[in-house]
Amino acid sequence: MTAVTALKAKAENGPEIKAQILLWPVTDASFSQESYQKFATGRFLTVPVMKWMWDQYTTDPEERKSIYASPLQASVDELKGLPPAVILVAENDILRDEGEAYGRKLDAAGVEVTTVRYNGTIHDFGLLNALANQPSTKAMLDHAAAELKKYLK
Incomplete structure (x- = not known):
């Protein structure tokens, strides 16, 4: 949702x-x-579950190719000028x-971006109560909070 919101805001000249x-x-x-x-x-989020989720969103193959469903399908030019990103x-x-x-x-589009992989983790690890005290969860939440603080001044 975040990526699509940024793409839509760029296309519609706002909000900033x-x-x-x-x-x-x-x-x-x-x-x-x-x-x-x-x-x-076997790793929490499975392919069958993800396919089911996509089917709830849209079953139309053309809609799924849209940059507003699949932002990775956007061209480099369509990504230029997007706000800084932390993934x-x-x-x-x-x-x-x-x-x-x-x-x-x-990055290829010139967007300021930082991508971090948290090793040993599964999908949604930052939202799962059972993993709340794991060092990787705490590190991810601290990182996300620091980035938000930096941009919300």
Whole structure:
């Protein structure tokens, strides 16, 4: 949602967005990234669950290709001028590779971007109470909070 909101705000000349904080983002509906195969089952978010979620959003293949559904499909030119981004991904997550790929594409577009992979973690690790006291969870939350503070002055 964060990436799409930034793209829409750019396309519609507002509102101004100062920064993007993307936590284990969904950026592509193709299911083609290597992490989809590597972590297809048994790592909290599974491919069948992700396919079900996409079906709730849209079943239309053309809509799924839209940059407003799959921001990774945006051209470098369409990404130019977006606000700075921080992308935080989990190592053991089917969405990891698309999040990192989106970070590389933002970088190619000249967007200030930092992408961090939290090793040993699963999708949604920062929102799961059972993992709240893990060092990686605390580090991720501290990082996200520091970035928000930096841009909300």
